[in-house]
Amino acid sequence: MDYVVTCAFGIEAVLKREMQALGLNITRSTNGRIYFQGDQKALFKANLHLRTADRVFILLGQSKVMSYDALFDFIKGLPLSETLSSKGKYHINAKAVKSTLYSPRDIQSITKKALIENLKVAYKKTEFKEEGEYYRLSIELLNDTVEVLLDTSGESLHKRGYRLKQGIAPLKETLASALVQLSFYNEGRVLYDPFCGSGTILIEAAMIAKNIAPGLSRDFAFLAFPWVDKQAFQTLKKEAYKAINHSPKGRILGSDNDMMALEMAKTNAIEAGVEDIIDFEFIDFEDHPFTEEYGIIITNPPYGERLETIEDAEILYRKMGAQFKRLKTYSIYLITSYPGVEGLLHKKADRTRVLFNGNIKTRYYQYYGPKPL
Ligand SMILES: C[S@@+](CC[C@H](N)C(=O)[O-])C[C@H]1O[C@@H](n2cnc3c(N)ncnc32)[C@H](O)[C@@H]1O
Structure with missing residues (x-):
């Protein structure tokens, strides 16, 4: 599986060192994100042990898209049923930077339509009630390249669960x-x-x-995924x-x-x-x-x-x-x-x-x- 870990700008080198120490297989990095490949255990380790990561995502797909039709076709063709169940509730966030498709609202609604079409075919269903577990997807466009990301962390990983009280201007x-x-x-x-x-x-x-592993006292979104x-x-x-x-x-x-x-x-x-x-x-x-x-x-x-x-x-x-x-x-x-x-x-x-x-x-x-x- 391909994964992406995000972090605050400026601390990529620290995160990379942590990932190397955990034995994660890093494939590349850009501003605020580091990509790695691995099995489920790698996903668990990243969420449980990384101290400087904000979130861990599964990279469901990546492609150049310059029209809404191309976006729709790309999402519809992804093997989404490998990770998304037929009962899930799908929440989609969209972001676009320096891209032909620039409206987050349109990107969000096209993605949602394509995703439901995709799953209808895969699960041979005509209706989706979205009553089950929660999946938060992030559709991010940068320079006309779209990344389809599934959040596995849930709340941002800076929330360890120990900060019951916070003062004025606390650090993350x-x-x-x-x-x-x-x-x-x-x-x-x-x-x-x-x-x-x-x-x-x-x-x-x-x-x-x-x-003490930073994620020992908290919950993670991936724990709701059936697989x-x-x-x-x-x-x-x-x-x-x-x-x-x-x-x-x-x-x-x-x-x-x-x-x-x-x-x-x-x-x-x-x-x-x-x-x-x-x-x-x-x-x-x-x-x-x-x-x-x-x-x-x-x-x-x-x-x-x-x-x-x-x-x-x-x-x-x-x-x-x-x-x-x-x-x-x-x-x-x-x-x-x-x-x-x-x-x-x-x-x-x-x-x-x-x-x-x-x-x-x-x-x-x-x-x-x-x-x-
Ligand atoms: C920006 S806050 C530190 C926040 C901290 N890093 C956190 O995560 O909660 C600055 C702190 O300095 C304390 N402070 C201000 N003047 C001080 C002084 N002269 N001596 C000691 N503490 C002082 C304030 O009470 C405040 O708690």
Whole structure:
């Protein structure tokens, strides 16, 4: 089977590394999507284990189409009954970019007609009541090439199921995991997030340290498909539970000057099963002692939500510069949409990446410290 995994722009390289580590057979990649081939187990693994993926789709077909007739004929000719049942409810999303067919509404309705015609022939039925399991299809046109995709994830994979509460401007779990994976953090190092809010970065790091699969506590759309081997998926889940490391090395420390945010972070950490390895502290960034050597700071400092003015932001970022100056052995990673951070910190980052948190364009500033002795 051919599959497509989607992710936020800018984190494709991280996702690719995760896929390679899982042994998935990658065939190609483009902006925000990586293609792979495999059996059902590959589909289960991708949904259960990938930390930076948004969704996993089955690629039902791909073709050049420049007219609605061509689109209709293409969809009608696909072997859809191999994956779609005769009882399903079919929801179709359409998108078109730089293509002759540009109306999502028309693409959606032509596809639906062709799909029903296709299944009527395949199942020798005259009527479709659409009362059964749910199939969400995405019809995406780019430069006149259409891809017919069947969503296997259901809710976006950033929804791990642990975030019962969220603060102001939380990071997406997938992005937070990418930040950790782009840093020098590993299980043995001391990790700080001094503006931890609802704790997303630290919880994602702790899940990596404990080797907790990100999809262990959630549901997936593919579990409703009749042809899916649920027993095989349960076996994979059991293996994932067995692989959890209950006593990882290193320390993970979160702090914030908002008590409510810290309460949320603690609740979320408990839900994610990582409260035992994260210590949360109510302390203002300015007063933080940062006592350990060779620490790693990965943080998403505020901008815009509680700071009233640009001057407030500048004061805070200058204080950060003063704190960081004395942390000579630290590696420091900041994600923010605030421009001009490097100027205020008086230090140019070793590497800067543009990343998207939902629709918000942010930058990830990476300051590399020395390796621990
Ligand atoms: C953008 S939010 C962090 C969101 C977090 N990454 C999440 O996923 O929930 C910034 C956080 O910085 C905290 N904050 C603002 N000024 C602070 C300061 N001077 N010291 C410590 N925390 C501060 C806020 O309370 C807020 O929770």
